[in-house]
Amino acid sequence: MVTIKYRAEIIPENCTGCQKCVWVCPTQAIEMKDNIAVINADICLGCRNCHGVCTTDAVTRLERDEPLVIKADIEGVSKEDIEALCKKAHLHPRQWHCMCTQTRVGEVAAVVLKGATTVEELTLKTGIRSGCTAYCQMMSMRLLEAAGHELTPPPKWGWYPTTANMWDNVSQDVIEQYPGYFLEEDKDVFRKVES
Numbered sequence: 001m002v003t004i005k006y007r008a009e010i011i012p013e014n015c016t017g018c019q020k021c022v023w024v025c026p027t028q029a030i031e032m033k034d035n036i037a038v039i040n041a042d043i044c045l046g047c048r049n050c051h052g053v054c055t056t057d058a059v060t061r062l063e064r065d066e067p068l069v070i071k072a073d074i075e076g077v078s079k080e081d082i083e084a085l086c087k088k089a090h091l092h093p094r095q096w097h098c099m100c101t102q103t104r105v106g107e108v109a110a111v112v113l114k115g116a117t118t119v120e121e122l123t124l125k126t127g128i129r130s131g132c133t134a135y136c137q138m139m140s141m142r143l144l145e146a147a148g149h150e151l152t153p154p155p156k157w158g159w160y161p162t163t164a165n166m167w168d169n170v171s172q173d174v175i176e177q178y179p180g181y182f183l184e185e186d187k188d189v190f191r192k193v194e195s
């Protein structure tokens with residue numbers, strides 16, 4: 001669950017129309033109108049990505065009238081279905097999906113099972129990617145792909161293929177080569193879900 005207290009707002013007279021903010025917004029809340037950026041406050045999660053890339057101080061931060069509270073709705077989704085999707089995605093349902101919002105993979109898997117089909121939709125329905133906006137994207141992509149969704153990056157987003165995790169890419173040779181890194185113990189956690 002996340003409580004968003006702030007939202008971004010554009011100062012039109014400072015906006016040069018460069019569109020950089022559009023390309024870094026995790027909810028696609030920004031669009032260009034007459035060459036000026038405009039933010040849809042309803043879906044702004046206050047992450048400040050737009051603020052960070054704007055070189056002309058055209059983005060400011062305002063306190064919301066009412067905080068925006070977002071919590072993953074997992075009602076009605078069975079534990080078995082969540083586990084099955086997580087297994088397919090090679091993720092553990094109890095591992096962190098988004099540490100900034102303290103959301104677990106199983107919660108996001110439930111939202112995928114309830115019909116979310118894009119990374120942005122998952123963000124809006126769970127609040128993930130409202131903090132660092134980077135780490136949790138990989139897990140979102142894994143879950144959506146495991147559910148059979150073909151993912152298309154929004155324009156100008158630099159998406160990378162999902163990174164290796166303990167479950168699918170670390171060979172036994174490597175595990176034995178680095179005994180001090182507790183790889184065997186980590187892998188055991190995944191084996192328990194796998195069995």
Ligand code: SF4
Binds near residue numbers: 020021037054
């Ligand atoms: S990054 Fe700044 S200048 Fe560029 S479009 Fe966005 S608000 Fe305008």
Ligand code: SF4
Binds near residue numbers: 008045048049
């Ligand atoms: S603060 Fe984040 S979510 Fe809000 S408009 Fe800027 S980039 Fe998008």
